[in-house]
């Protein structure tokens with residue numbers, strides 16, 4: 001099964017690639033610049049044993065991918081979605097990790113509410129026929145890249161694509177995924193990130209995360 005990570009050259013996308021590669025999954029890193037994706041893929045092949053990782057432009061990275069992770073800043077989401085949408089496979093599931101924060105456009109970490117309600121719902125409007133689920137919104141890149149860290153991931157979306165993603169994530173080392181209801185609830189998970197950023201600031205840490213108890 002092929003996984004594509006758009007914006008996988010840095011930050012959250014790069015950390016996703018590390019986790020997936022360390023779990024033996026096949027990953028294609030997407031970038032606006034092919035050479036940048038190839039360079040990060042090369043680096044991961046040297047640092048993560050047995051990596052099945054390659055690099056491509058965002059447009060090429062999605063071809064034949066079952067799960068397509070959108071890991072780009074909100075300010076670039078429209079451009080990236082428009083560039084790749086005609087190359088998505090019939091059976092693809094789009095996964096939005098995107099949080100619309102003012103810091104993406106040079107300000108503080110204030111949540112900028114999209115007119116669609118959330119970034120995930122905005123992506124669903126752009127992609128139309130391909131189901132969108134949200135995940136990893138409240139998972140810090142630094143925690144994800146630390147393979148010893150166990151993390152909870154809340155998945156929101158229609159039940160079937162969410163269950164498919166949860167099934168895939170059950171193969172990923174250190175990840176427990178939890179169904180969080182319909183895509184509408186991405187409005188909650190995306191906003192939680194603003195809270196986590198404030199907690200990080202208050203305690204001078206980089207990787208505060210959320211754990212669900214009692215499930």
Ligand SMILES: NC(=O)c1ccc[n+]([C@@H]2O[C@H](COP(=O)([O-])OP(=O)(O)OC[C@H]3O[C@@H](n4cnc5c(N)ncnc54)[C@H](OP(=O)(O)O)[C@@H]3O)[C@@H](O)[C@H]2O)c1
Pocket residue numbers: 006007008009010011012013030031032033036037070071072073074075076077079080097098099100101136137138139140141142193
């Ligand atoms: N970082 C975190 O801890 C974290 C946690 C939870 C959720 N998120 C969400 O995940 C997404 C990515 O966050 P990040 O911190 O990883 O971002 P980032 O490091 O700023 O960017 C990730 C990649 O996105 C591509 N990119 C940057 N600006 C772009 C633009 N204007 N248009 C198209 N592509 C662009 C770049 O790849 P190329 O230049 O190679 O194309 C870049 O390497 C954001 O929506 C963020 O809210 C992040």
